[in-house]
Amino acid sequence: MRRIPLARPSVSQAEIDAVAEVLRSGWLSAGPKTVEFEHELARWLGVRHVVAVNSCTSALHLTLVALGIGPGDEVITSPITFVSTVNAILYVGATPVLADVDPVSMNIRPGEIARHVSPRTKAIIPVHMAGQPCDMDEIHEVADERGIPVVEDAAHALGATYRGRKIGTLSRATCFSFYASKNLAAGDGGAVATADEELAQRVRRLRFHGISSDAWKRYGDTTLRNWQAVELGYKANFTDVQAALALSQLARFERMQARREEIAQRYRRAFEPYEVTFPELPGRTHANHLFVLKVGDRELFRQRLAEAGVATGIHFPAVHLQPYFRRRFGDLSAELPVATLLSQQIVSIPLYPDLTDDEVAYVIDVVTRTLEELHAREVGRVTAVRRTALSHEAVEA
Numbered sequence: 001m002r003r004i005p006l007a008r009p010s011v012s013q014a015e016i017d018a019v020a021e022v023l024r025s026g027w028l029s030a031g032p033k034t035v036e037f038e039h040e041l042a043r044w045l046g047v048r049h050v051v052a053v054n055s056c057t058s059a060l061h062l063t064l065v066a067l068g069i070g071p072g073d074e075v076i077t078s079p080i081t082f083v084s085t086v087n088a089i090l091y092v093g094a095t096p097v098l099a100d101v102d103p104v105s106m107n108i109r110p111g112e113i114a115r116h117v118s119p120r121t122k123a124i125i126p127v128h129m130a131g132q133p134c135d136m137d138e139i140h141e142v143a144d145e146r147g148i149p150v151v152e153d154a155a156h157a158l159g160a161t162y163r164g165r166k167i168g169t170l171s172r173a174t175c176f177s178f179y180a181s182k183n184l185a186a187g188d189g190g191a192v193a194t195a196d197e198e199l200a201q202r203v204r205r206l207r208f209h210g211i212s213s214d215a216w217k218r219y220g221d222t223t224l225r226n227w228q229a230v231e232l233g234y235k236a237n238f239t240d241v242q243a244a245l246a247l248s249q250l251a252r253f254e255r256m257q258a259r260r261e262e263i264a265q266r267y268r269r270a271f272e273p274y275e276v277t278f279p280e281l282p283g284r285t286h287a288n289h290l291f292v293l294k295v296g297d298r299e300l301f302r303q304r305l306a307e308a309g310v311a312t313g314i315h316f317p318a319v320h321l322q323p324y325f326r327r328r329f330g331d332l333s334a335e336l337p338v339a340t341l342l343s344q345q346i347v348s349i350p351l352y353p354d355l356t357d358d359e360v361a362y363v364i365d366v367v368t369r370t371l372e373e374l375h376a377r378e379v380g381r382v383t384a385v386r387r388t389a390l391s392h393e394a395v396e397a
């Protein structure tokens with residue numbers, strides 16, 4: 001039987017050679033390759049600074065620290081995200097405020113953000129779910145007139161554009177992920193992209209123990225240098241092994257994105273008639289990190305795909321429904337009706353550049369047959385309900 005995983009990183013000989021070169025170089029941690037990657041990504045994005053860190057979670061966390069956000073402050077974000085977005089807010093002692101999402105995009109609604117803004121709001125973190133850019137103009141309208149910084153969670157959105165501008169260039173800071181399943185995979189890793197020199201410097205320092213100069217500059221040459229820890233920092237640096245991988249991925253990135261787009265279009269065309277897809281919104285380029293469907297009977301859908309060897313995932317069960325957050329913040333389901341409902345319906349199917357045409361056809365076949373079955377059951381159920389109603393009427397008559 002076929003086995004199609006949900007995600008698979010695309011690793012070519014170029015990546016293997018690049019990593020081997022670093023392994024032979026004598027410098028494995030953050031060093032010259034990391035700097036080269038930061039420059040290359042900044043150039044590709046068209047942004048002044050990129051600071052590479054060990055994860056998107058750290059990118060979000062250190063950005064919030066650098067912005068001076070702490071206890072007593074509120075940060076507005078989406079309930080449909082990975083828990084790490086909200087965790088980053090909790091790490092700095094601030095209060096996460098969840099604003100409901102749009103059913104058409106799964107993304108946070110600007111109107112809901114406006115409804116939740118208070119004098120304590122110190123940042124807004126929109127999450128570009130699946131790679132679909134949020135309504136950035138409307139979000140900036142709410143944020144800018146109140147002087148609230150926008151920090152984008154672009155873990156899914158490297159390669160996305162909004163009104164012709166790349167995600168990474170629109171807000172005070174944008175945080176990316178290079179986790180193994182992401183569009184640019186370095187095993188793990190993340191980055192903060194910003195035009196703000198001071199913010200970039202602060203994140204640079206925070207990622208390495210609050211020390212003002214990088215380790216490789218201290219140990220990498222024979223010059224005697226002194227270092228000082230000038231604030232409480234963290235251990236969240238990128239490494240040159242990851243940077244070598246990331247640089248090779250960046251060199252192939254546009255080709256990989258084109259392949260994702262091709263597969264996503266085939267899926268969209270095939271599943272459109274069932275009204276289970278999320279549409280591409282005008283004025284944006286979707287990064288196609290995930291392909292998410294909305295189905296009625298998700299358990300049956302997942303079971304059928306598993307029986308056919310096609311893996312599925314849920315991106316994401318809403319944060320407010322997770323046991324830890326329920327315990328800490330109570331039941332927010334009634335305040336977040338769209339996120340609560342979507343959370344029960346969404347399911348992701350395999351989407352990555354190395355899927356072969358044959359595998360894509362197989363996934364389409366399995367999904368289509370399952371959707372037909374779900375549709376037939378639904379029609380059957382509705383007919384049965386109608387029949388029951390009719391027989392009640394008959395009895396009453």
Ligand SMILES: Cc1ncc(COP(=O)(O)O)c(C=O)c1O
Pocket residue numbers: 054055056057058081082084085127153155156176177178179189190
């Ligand atoms: C929306 C979102 N934000 C943040 C993260 C955290 O990324 P990382 O694993 O690089 O910390 C993820 C990871 O899956 C994510 O999906």
